[in-house]
Amino acid sequence: MLELVDISKHFKKIExxxxxxxxxxxGEIVGLLGPNGAGKSTAxxxxxxxxxxTQGDVRFLKKSVIKKPSPLRKAIxxxxxxxxxxxxxxxxxxxxFFGRIYRLKxxxxxxxxxxxxxxxxxxxxxxxxxxxxxxGMKRRLNIGVAMLHSPQIxxxxxxxxxxxxxxxxxxxxxxxxxxxxxQMTVVYTSHYMEEVDYLCDRIYxxxxxxxxxxxxxxxxxxxxxxxxTISIQADHWSEAFIARLKDHESVTNVHVEEKExxxxxxxxxxxxxxxxxxxxxYDISLRSLHVKSPTxxxxxxxxxxxxxxx
Amino acid sequence: xxxxxxxxxREFIRNPFTFLLFTGMSIVFAWVISSLNVGEGGGGIxxxxxxxxxASDYQQSLEEQEAFRFYEVDKExxxxxxxxxxxxxxxxxxxxxxxxxxxxxxxNAGLIQQTVQEVYTTDMREALIREAADAxxxxxxxxxxxxxxxxxxxxxxxxxxxxxxxxxxxYDDNVHRVGGFALFFAxxxxxxxxxxxxxxxxxxxxxxxxxxxxxxxxxxxANLFYSFIEGYLQIIIIFSFFYFWRGITFxxxxxxxxxxxxxxxxxxxxxxxxxxxxxxNVEQFNAAISIITVSLAMIGGAFWPLEIVSNPVLLFLANLxxxxxxxxIIQGAAVYGYSFTELLLPISILTLMTVLFTGLGIHxxxxxxx
Numbered sequence: 218m219l220e221l222v223d224i225s226k227h228f229k230k231i232e233x234x235x236x237x238x239x240x241x242x243x244g245e246i247v248g249l250l251g252p253n254g255a256g257k258s259t260a261x262x263x264x265x266x267x268x269x270x271t272q273g274d275v276r277f278l279k280k281s282v283i284k285k286p287s288p289l290r291k292a293i294x295x296x297x298x299x300x301x302x303x304x305x306x307x308x309x310x311x312x313x314f315f316g317r318i319y320r321l322k323x324x325x326x327x328x329x330x331x332x333x334x335x336x337x338x339x340x341x342x343x344x345x346x347x348x349x350x351x352x353g354m355k356r357r358l359n360i361g362v363a364m365l366h367s368p369q370i371x372x373x374x375x376x377x378x379x380x381x382x383x384x385x386x387x388x389x390x391x392x393x394x395x396x397x398x399x400q401m402t403v404v405y406t407s408h409y410m411e412e413v414d415y416l417c418d419r420i421y422x423x424x425x426x427x428x429x430x431x432x433x434x435x436x437x438x439x440x441x442x443x444x445x446t447i448s449i450q451a452d453h454w455s456e457a458f459i460a461r462l463k464d465h466e467s468v469t470n471v472h473v474e475e476k477e478x479x480x481x482x483x484x485x486x487x488x489x490x491x492x493x494x495x496x497x498x499y500d501i502s503l504r505s506l507h508v509k510s511p512t513x514x515x516x517x518x519x520x521x522x523x524x525x526x527x
Numbered sequence: 528x529x530x531x532x533x534x535x536x537r538e539f540i541r542n543p544f545t546f547l548l549f550t551g552m553s554i555v556f557a558w559v560i561s562s563l564n565v566g567e568g569g570g571g572i573x574x575x576x577x578x579x580x581x582a583s584d585y586q587q588s589l590e591e592q593e594a595f596r597f598y599e600v601d602k603e604x605x606x607x608x609x610x611x612x613x614x615x616x617x618x619x620x621x622x623x624x625x626x627x628x629x630x631x632x633x634x635n636a637g638l639i640q641q642t643v644q645e646v647y648t649t650d651m652r653e654a655l656i657r658e659a660a661d662a663x664x665x666x667x668x669x670x671x672x673x674x675x676x677x678x679x680x681x682x683x684x685x686x687x688x689x690x691x692x693x694x695x696x697x698y699d700d701n702v703h704r705v706g707g708f709a710l711f712f713a714x715x716x717x718x719x720x721x722x723x724x725x726x727x728x729x730x731x732x733x734x735x736x737x738x739x740x741x742x743x744x745x746x747x748x749a750n751l752f753y754s755f756i757e758g759y760l761q762i763i764i765i766f767s768f769f770y771f772w773r774g775i776t777f778x779x780x781x782x783x784x785x786x787x788x789x790x791x792x793x794x795x796x797x798x799x800x801x802x803x804x805x806x807x808n809v810e811q812f813n814a815a816i817s818i819i820t821v822s823l824a825m826i827g828g829a830f831w832p833l834e835i836v837s838n839p840v841l842l843f844l845a846n847l848x849x850x851x852x853x854x855x856i857i858q859g860a861a862v863y864g865y866s867f868t869e870l871l872l873p874i875s876i877l878t879l880m881t882v883l884f885t886g887l888g889i890h891x892x893x894x895x896x897x
């Protein structure tokens with residue numbers, strides 16, 4: 218349905234996206250996962266025809282849309298990362314404004330505005346000014362505006378940044394419902410691994426402009442099928458202990474957080490007893506030590522040596 | 528396009544603060560500075576006068592003078608005002624003489640003396656004419672009236688020409704103040720309207736509109752048209768205020784002047800879009816617009832008449848300045864009484880600026896993906 222073919226994008230000397238290939242089929246939720254600065258937003262802007270790639274092609278229904286973007290533009294609704302709304306207008310006035318921009322008129326426009334307000338749970342707040350909204354309400358309205366013209370494809374660029382868990386959960390449920398009930402195709406970018414894990418059928422993982430993995434969740438997690446993810450938890454760490462882990466020949470990746478260290482090791486190697494003796498040696502009071510099932514975060518760690526939110 | 532205009536109007540209704548602030552400031556500045564220049568209540572430099580018995584006719588004649596405002600006080604009050612420095616110069620009028628009392632040295636004293644002297648001389652001359660007419664058995668009033676008529680016509684025809692760089696020039700302080708401040712503050716109102724394009728681009732609203740069926744040209748036209756209307760409306764309000772409440776008539780050509788100022792407002796819209804295209808963010812725009820607007824006002828003659836400027840560099844820069852041409856239109860119509868045809872030069876230059884700045888501004892904005 219929608220494809221990015223060998224897309225590259227340069228901004229002066231910075232190569233934001235390098236030879237990216239992606240495809241999106243009708244009715245699926247595709248996730249684009251990566252840390253900040255990975256090139257996700259640039260990829261999304263190219264996908265939605267807002268910027269032209271330096272190289273490569275964007276195809277919608279097998280036709281290039283770089284020079285003639287209108288067929289794709291009619292089919293997509295874009296939820297930008299920013300709150301792209303008029304703060305001094307009410308929720309209803311914002312929807313009416315963007316509806317008019319999309320050439321909706323009269324009773325059709327009013328009906329669509331009512332439906333959207335219902336879908337995003339803001340019917341009660343329709344007359345309130347956007348500037349008085351909480352972050353979560355603004356995000357919901359931001360999504361609602363993109364759905365006004367009933368697009369086939371909803372492209373969402375980090376739609377849950379900076380909001381409370383309740384609003385986040387509401388947004389995720391709304392996206393899931395739109396996909397199930399309306400068969401809406403969704404492209405969802407995030408640096409929250411758990412959101413992508415929860416929502417998406419297929420995932421593309423980007424880092425520093427490169428596509429480093431793609432496939433279904435299961436396929437991606439299979440990358441770690443021959444490896445174990447070991448979690449060590451303690452109150453504090455010593456530099457020598459961390460250095461010892463990093464130098465260990467059987468440890469492929471080490472990620473250190475305040476109270477948890479995650480290691481990736483080959484499945485056939487059992488490091489448990491060695492880790493316990495090391496904690497004794499370096500005077501670290503161990504709280505827990507266990508093998509985890511691999512997550513997308515672990516895959517990212519395995520592929521890049523860094524955590525998603527580094 | 529209609530949708531964008533409606534949204535901007537609704538936003539304006541919700542937050543008219545910037546517009547009201549700049550409109551209010553131009554009215555206050557023009558009013559206060561104008562009042563400071565003409566003294567209390569207007570009508571010229573105030574001069575206290577003590578009138579002795581039988582000299583009230585002289586006082587009446589003096590009250591008709593425009594340059595000074597002669598007002599009657601008693602002798603003690605006159606002395607008190609001079610002693611306290613409330614007045615520089617005072618006058619005592621008697622039947623056959625007058626005294627000029629000078630409190631502090633002032634260049635006005637000589638002019639006041641000349642003015643009072645002229646009233647006495649005229650009166651004495653008319654008295655002599657009456658006497659002579661009576662002696663000849665003629666109608667004294669008729670002779671005096673013929674004399675006054677002949678005197679008012681003058682011996683020679685005098686014509687003064689000045690508009691751009693001629694030897695002499697005319698100046699109407701009130702018209703200049705109102706025009707100068709109206710044009711100056713309109714720049715802020717228009718610029719803060721145009722910069723919304725930059726804000727909307729940063730907010731992502733612009734991208735949303737690009738993805739919609741609306742054309743980019745419609746987006747630009749709607750935003751620029753709205754900014755023009757807001758700025759132009761402000762100019763109309765300021766002119767109307769001074770026309771209806773302060774009695775400044777603009778040579779009875781206010782509507783013509785306002786129509787001829789349309790190219791000025793358009794040129795400012797165009798200049799604002801060029802500035803918007805050159806800056807990277809709203810903070811830079813705010814800094815730039817403050818510096819540019821004040822410089823334009825000073826160089827373009829919004830605060831003082833350009834005729835008193837002699838520096839050739841400043842005069843050259845003034846020729847690149849829309850305020851100068853806006854003021855040329857106002858002064859030309861209200862002070863010099865020029866016709867529309869005679870004002871086509873500043874109108875054409877403003878139109879040229881509009882075309883150049885708009886083209887360059889939009890081109891830069893699109894090329895830089897601001």
